[in-house]
Amino acid sequence: MPLFSSASRPVSSSPTLASDPSQTLLETRVIGSRRLSNVLVASMVSIGGIGFLLASLSSYLGRDLLPVGQPSHLIWIPQGLVMGLYSIAAALLATYLWSVIAIDVGSGTNRFDRSAGLLTVRRRGFRQWIEVEVALPDVLAVKVEVRDGFNPRRRVSLRIRGRRDLPLTRVGEPLPIADLERDGAQLARFLSVPLEGL
Incomplete structure (x- = not known):
């Protein structure tokens, strides 16, 4: 522009x-910062964070909550726990990105x-x-x-x-x-x- x-x-x-x-x-x-590229990045980080969270929960519960792969076969410690930490990091980053976009x-x-x-x-x-x-x-x-x-x-x-x-x-x-x-x-x-x- x-x-x-x-x-x-x-x-x-x-x-x-x-x-x-x-x-x-x-x-x-x-x-x-209210641009399409930033919205796409924030969306990808949000989706990735949800994926990590579901993989972590699948490992903890022993039930597949994701439609792809078999995350229930992951060992809770350390693999499932690490996935949970990744989901927390992604949630914090996504919150920051969406805040920057909302404020512009x-x-x-x-x-x-x-x-x-x-x-x-x-x-x-x-x-x-x-x-x-x-x-x-x-x-x-x-x-x-x-x-x-x-x-x-x-x-x-x-x-x-x-x-x-x-x-x-x-x-x-x-x-x-x-x-x-x-x-x-x-x-x-x-x-x-x-x-x-x-």
């Missing part, structure tokens, strides 16, 4: 966004207001909203970072005077390079700052 997807006022998402001198506000939505951690907005000269970045945390405000004159450049390999990184960030780089894109699934380049160029035109990293 593109970085620039919605605005509180009508804002064009065309590449000529910054050429309109009357355009002073750009507000972008950032997707959080990481979602938020990037608001660029040229009339007020202010950038406001808001993200949803576990317990509260996190908000960072930066004066637009302190934004030196828009950076597009693409790093492949074992730990890939694809993001748009801002180089800010006297601070560390401020990432603007979502965490998790890497964006397609074409979307990354388009979004970085669009933002650089809007802010009238250089584009780095391409």
